[in-house]
Structures are given as structure tokens and as C-alpha cells.
Amino acid sequence: MSITKKFIAGLGGAALLAGITLVGAAPAQAAIGDCPSGSFCFTADADFTGDAFGSPNNVSSVPADRDNRATAVYNHGTQCSLRFYQLSGYGGRSYPMNKGDAVGNLATKAYPDGGTWNDRLSGFKFCV
């Protein structure tokens, strides 16, 4: 299984970091680089490190072990902007991202009701 497929499958930081070690690239850059064209990807830690998840499709509810953990996000979609959502089922507040946008640390993005967007992502949808 390729590194890219592992990222899509959301197998997480251990697999991702193992792949990075094999190719000898810098972890932060390799992690964001492993987000396939057409996908939205996020990691649990800043600067695209830690447990990862990504999909080229809308995801109403991310896997339970990735829920409310996203800290770095990347819309590597090729067609559309995207929103990620505070609640599963595309509910609650949403954060818009243009095609190609990346945020290395959501703790730098203010949440409308106070605090930040860090560790709030539960789903995402393209072309909204």
C-alpha cells in the first residue's frame, strides 16, 4: 500500500510517519504533500503532523478516532471550495476554505463564539 493510500484510509500518524522516514523527507512538508490531489486532508497536530485523515468525497462524520481533533487542514480539492463543520451531519458552524487553501494550525483561527477552530472538525463537504 502506498503512502498516499494510507493517508486516504486515515490509518494515522504511525503509518504516515513510517512512510516519511522511508522517503527521507521533512515530516511537515511530506505530510501535506501526501494529501492526494482532489482530497481534503487534516491532521491532529499542527503543521501537518500526527494522526491523519483525508478523503476526496464529502464526509458527514469523520471516524470517531479523528473526531474533534483536526488542527491542520488542507483543501487539496481540484474543483471547489469546501467547508468543514463543527458537528457531524454538516451541522453547527462551518469554516470555509478555498481550493488550495491550507491552515497549519487552527488554533490561530478565531471561533465565532470564542476560542479557536482547533479540535472542532467533525465533517466536511465540497462545493458548498
Ligand SMILES: [Ca+2]
Ligand atoms: Ca488537534
